[in-house]
Amino acid sequence: MYSKIVMDHFQNPRNVGKIKDADGIGKAGTGNCGDMIEMAIKVEDEKIKDIKFLTFGCVAAIAVSSMVTEMAKGQPVGEAKKITNDSVAETLGGLPENKLHCSNMGADALQIAIKDYEEKKTGKTREN
Numbered sequence: 001m002y003s004k005i006v007m008d009h010f011q012n013p014r015n016v017g018k019i020k021d022a023d024g025i026g027k028a029g030t031g032n033c034g035d036m037i038e039m040a041i042k043v044e045d046e047k048i049k050d051i052k053f054l055t056f057g058c059v060a061a062i063a064v065s066s067m068v069t070e071m072a073k074g075q076p077v078g079e080a081k082k083i084t085n086d087s088v089a090e091t092l093g094g095l096p097e098n099k100l101h102c103s104n105m106g107a108d109a110l111q112i113a114i115k116d117y118e119e120k121k122t123g124k125t126r127e128n
Contacts (some may be wrong), residue, residue, distance in 0.1 A: 003093030006063040013062055015069035017052040023120065026112030028105040035061040038067070039109040043117055048072050048080055049052055053109070060099035064106035067092050072110055083107055 002010075002123035035057030051090035052074050053065040069089055072080040085104040088119035089095045 001096055002059060003055045005093040006060065006095065009063035009066040009092070010059045014067040015052050015066065015073065018054065018056070019050055019052050024117030025110040026116060028108040028112060030076040036103060037061065037065050037105050037109040041113045041117060043044055047074060047076050060095055063092060063103065064088055067108040068110050077114060080110065095102060
């Protein structure tokens with residue numbers, strides 16, 4: 001059902017945790033299944049220097065969160081903005097049809113964290 005890559009990221013998730021004084025925080029979740037993802041980024045010289053996640057969810061949600069952090073870590077913010085639900089699912093070796101929404105949540109949480117960072121940088125504030 002799940003690829004070896006998905007199972008590896010589920011059983012050995014990378015970048016789990018919180019970042020104190022994060023530059024950007026993104027939260028995503030679905031009412032469909034109750035999964036929730038919180039992603040935090042630390043940016044230095046316009047590159048994602050550190051990224052962490054906390055996920056309450058299924059195998060796919062945890063694997064997606066882990067993979068998104070691996071895909072974004074060390075990348076310039078502009079490159080990280082190009083990470084999409086399709087690119088996450090593809091990098092994981094695919095997801096079952098009924099779990100594709102999890103790739104949306106992971107990519108969404110990252111994009112919301114980047115938006116939060118950019119808004120803070122320009123002095124804008126947003127509600128969580």
